[in-house]
Amino acid sequence: MIYSTLGYYSLIFGLVISLPLFFFSTKNFKNQYPLDFKIIIFSFIQLILVIISFLGLILSFVYSDFSNETVFNNSHTTKPLFYKITGTWGNHEGSLLLWLLVLTLFIFIFLIKSEGLLKKYRILTLLFQQIIIIGFFVFLIKSSNPFNYLIPAPKEGLGLNPILQDPALAIHPPILYLGYVGSSIIFSSVLAATTLNYISNTWATHIKKWVLLSWVFLTLGILLGSIWAYYELGWGGFWFWDPVENVSLMPWLALTTLLHCILVLEKRYQLKSWVIILSISTFALSMCGTFLVRSGILNSIHTFANDPERGLYILTFLFILILISLLIFFIFHKEDKHKFNSFFLFSKETAIVINNWFMMYFLAVVLIGTVYPIFLEVISSENISVGPPFYNKLIIPFLIPFLIFMAIGPQLRWIKTRLEKKLNLILLFVISLLVSFFIIRNLDINFLINTVLIGSALYLFFITIRDFILKKNINISQNIAHFGFSLFILSILFNNFFSSEVITNLKVGEKFNNDRYEIFFKDLKKFEKKNYVSFVGKFSIKENNKESNMEPELRIYNQPNIITSEADIKTSFLSDKFITINTVNNKEYFNVRYQVKPFMIWIWLSVLLISLGGVISLFKKYYEK
Amino acid sequence: MKKFSLFIIILLSLNINSSQADEIELQNKITKNLRCLICQGQSVFDSDSDFANSLKIVVRNKIDEGFTENEINDFLIQKYGEWILYDPKFNKNTYLLWLLPLLIFLLGGAIIFKKLIKINK
Numbered sequence: 001m002i003y004s005t006l007g008y009y010s011l012i013f014g015l016v017i018s019l020p021l022f023f024f025s026t027k028n029f030k031n032q033y034p035l036d037f038k039i040i041i042f043s044f045i046q047l048i049l050v051i052i053s054f055l056g057l058i059l060s061f062v063y064s065d066f067s068n069e070t071v072f073n074n075s076h077t078t079k080p081l082f083y084k085i086t087g088t089w090g091n092h093e094g095s096l097l098l099w100l101l102v103l104t105l106f107i108f109i110f111l112i113k114s115e116g117l118l119k120k121y122r123i124l125t126l127l128f129q130q131i132i133i134i135g136f137f138v139f140l141i142k143s144s145n146p147f148n149y150l151i152p153a154p155k156e157g158l159g160l161n162p163i164l165q166d167p168a169l170a171i172h173p174p175i176l177y178l179g180y181v182g183s184s185i186i187f188s189s190v191l192a193a194t195t196l197n198y199i200s201n202t203w204a205t206h207i208k209k210w211v212l213l214s215w216v217f218l219t220l221g222i223l224l225g226s227i228w229a230y231y232e233l234g235w236g237g238f239w240f241w242d243p244v245e246n247v248s249l250m251p252w253l254a255l256t257t258l259l260h261c262i263l264v265l266e267k268r269y270q271l272k273s274w275v276i277i278l279s280i281s282t283f284a285l286s287m288c289g290t291f292l293v294r295s296g297i298l299n300s301i302h303t304f305a306n307d308p309e310r311g312l313y314i315l316t317f318l319f320i321l322i323l324i325s326l327l328i329f330f331i332f333h334k335e336d337k338h339k340f341n342s343f344f345l346f347s348k349e350t351a352i353v354i355n356n357w358f359m360m361y362f363l364a365v366v367l368i369g370t371v372y373p374i375f376l377e378v379i380s381s382e383n384i385s386v387g388p389p390f391y392n393k394l395i396i397p398f399l400i401p402f403l404i405f406m407a408i409g410p411q412l413r414w415i416k417t418r419l420e421k422k423l424n425l426i427l428l429f430v431i432s433l434l435v436s437f438f439i440i441r442n443l444d445i446n447f448l449i450n451t452v453l454i455g456s457a458l459y460l461f462f463i464t465i466r467d468f469i470l471k472k473n474i475n476i477s478q479n480i481a482h483f484g485f486s487l488f489i490l491s492i493l494f495n496n497f498f499s500s501e502v503i504t505n506l507k508v509g510e511k512f513n514n515d516r517y518e519i520f521f522k523d524l525k526k527f528e529k530k531n532y533v534s535f536v537g538k539f540s541i542k543e544n545n546k547e548s549n550m551e552p553e554l555r556i557y558n559q560p561n562i563i564t565s566e567a568d569i570k571t572s573f574l575s576d577k578f579i580t581i582n583t584v585n586n587k588e589y590f591n592v593r594y595q596v597k598p599f600m601i602w603i604w605l606s607v608l609l610i611s612l613g614g615v616i617s618l619f620k621k622y623y624e625k
Numbered sequence: 626m627k628k629f630s631l632f633i634i635i636l637l638s639l640n641i642n643s644s645q646a647d648e649i650e651l652q653n654k655i656t657k658n659l660r661c662l663i664c665q666g667q668s669v670f671d672s673d674s675d676f677a678n679s680l681k682i683v684v685r686n687k688i689d690e691g692f693t694e695n696e697i698n699d700f701l702i703q704k705y706g707e708w709i710l711y712d713p714k715f716n717k718n719t720y721l722l723w724l725l726p727l728l729i730f731l732l733g734g735a736i737i738f739k740k741l742i743k744i745n746k
Contacts, residue, residue, distance in 0.1 A: 235671035242666045361730040372722045385660050387711025582673045
């Protein structure tokens with residue numbers, strides 16, 4: 001009880017702190033003095049208050065204080081301590097409080113880290129960020145208060161959805177939110193810089209750090225969610241083109257585009273308006289992500305969090321923010337009159353513009369695929385589903401030129417490149433196609449498109465490896481990220497082509513045979529755990545005379561009463577073995593699903609490599625030519 | 626003669642086996658493209674719910690009756706609506722869905738091309 005009260009009042013006081021912040025900022029904005037230290041102090045106090053509020057919520061969860069409605073709805077006394085804590089952000093109210101926490105944390109870091117930049121710019125960024133922060137404070141206090149009382153206090157809580165009781169998913173939201181909210185700093189900063197006509201090379205170098213930071217967290221956040229889906233949802237896929245996955249992918253695509261074109265602004269002082277538009281849309285997409293997930297508009301596996309009224313608030317809030325940014329863009333933004341237009345056809349700039357062009361197309365596909373069904377339903381009340389085949393058809397063909405440009409782009413120089421020395425690039429492409437041809441030859445798949453597709457991915461793969469050898473440390477971060485991407489595409493393609501699976505019904509003591517595998521259901525053991533009963537199946541699987549034991553599990557949770565299927569996965573460098581069991585109506589039998597998935601681990605590793613590129617770039621002092 | 630008939634029988638059974646494998650493959654292909662209506666974001670192929678299992682049987686029977694993939698899809702759309710297909714059909718409801726991304730791509734290309742031409746002049 002005490003922790004909830006504490007949390008609630010620090011939230012109120014946190015909102016009140018915005019007043020002195022506004023007061024001192026506007027005063028300081030007009031006068032000649034350097035940045036008023038009081039502004040930093042008040043930002044710090046606001047941050048501390050939000051932290052206290054957040055701790056209050058965590059402690060309410062830890063002590064299972066069911067007089068708090070959020071705790072009652074999402075926790076249970078028998079839940080392990082770890083999941084009690086992570087349950088704090090596994091729900092709507094808590095996750096918004098986390099949003100707010102990161103918002104205040106980031107603006108505080110921004111204020112400290114932006115020393116040496118224009119004072120007016122720093123203050124204005126703070127003010128824009130404060131608008132967002134106030135929006136979230138009001139939203140939290142008014143319509144999603146995490147500290148609502150329940151009187152009388154119930155004896156027991158409703159529990160957390162068991163599929164969310166998982167280590168990867170426990171840290172997935174915080175990491176993802178660091179990425180989402182990082183884009184708020186970019187948003188506030190770009191509005192401030194536009195108003196002050198401060199968009200410049202210096203500004204680009206400074207904001208690039210924030211772009212990289214958000215991008216790394218967003219990438220890792222999506223990766224964690226994907227890994228979780230792979231082993232927890234139990235059908236062995238890792239990306240379903242589910243609307244909720246898509247809404248996290250969209251800001252990622254926008255941010256990746258921004259990451260590239262901000263380089264052009266930094267090095268060549270061009271694409272100013274484009275950078276502004278991208279920064280605004282990245283943040284809008286991040287907000288949309290929160291809105292779409294939390295409003296329950298989407299029909300998806302994530303609809304455990306829904307409430308249309310809250311969605312309406314976020315939507316209105318977002319609408320106001322976009323309106324403000326559009327006004328600022330049209331009133332304050334001026335194209336430079338004396339800019340030196342030197343965009344040559346064969347230059348790094350052009351390559352980056354082409355990258356942006358494709359990225360925007362991918363973004364358009366994902367955006368339209370996600371929102372179109374909603375609009376169609378509203379307009380004509382007809383329901384359609386947009387699933388993986390749609391995205392595959394529209395994205396895969398475009399990947400081919402995209403990969404090729406991705407390989408060639410970094411070979412070009414800024415301003416202008418001569419092409420004479422680039423013959424070996426073509427040679428390498430021919431080699432890649434040949435290698436791809438020999439891989440594809442014996443497979444029963446669409447020959448032409450796959451040869452070219454794998455060929456292009458291999459091309460990027462070879463070129464980045466060549467650059468590791470030839471250029472050593474020059475541009476290493478970019479090269480690692482691009483290498484990671486080629487590995488990513490290759491792993492997904494090979495994973496698709498070479499996967500095999502067996503689905504059958506077995507009871508204890510039975511065997512399944514086919515020409516490749518022998519699956520023997522040896523035994524079934526029952527265990528009583530703290531908040532669930534577990535049935536572990538003992539299987540032995542023979543393939544090529546090699547035998548391995550696997551133990552998939554079925555869990556029957558007590559609160560809420562839900563059965564989950566826990567896959568047993570044996571990971572090796574070349575492939576994953578994946579087995580799940582499920583109940584069948586006929587009680588003695590279990591539905592057994594065994595899959596062999598090649599290169600699975602390389603999908604995760606390659607995404608890690610991609611983010612590693614971002615991390616290196618973040619800590620690197622200078623961006624080399 | 627006996628050997629010959631044995632050979633024929635083996636040949637036939639092999640044939641049946643391979644056509645069975647084809648049928649299963651077709652069934653998987655179709656069910657992967659169907660939404661399990663009572664699940665959340667799962668295909669019929671991936672789901673183990675009663676609905677998905679009965680739908681697998683329906684698809685299986687239709688294949689046995691000699692229906693093609695398209696005919697089976699049409700049959701299911703009639704019964705459950707377009708909501709069930711993950712691969713939306715190209716019709717008056719979905720012209721924009723399919724074409725808008727491509728139009729955006731062309732438009733973006735046109736803008737870039739125009740700028741490049743203008744600058745290089």
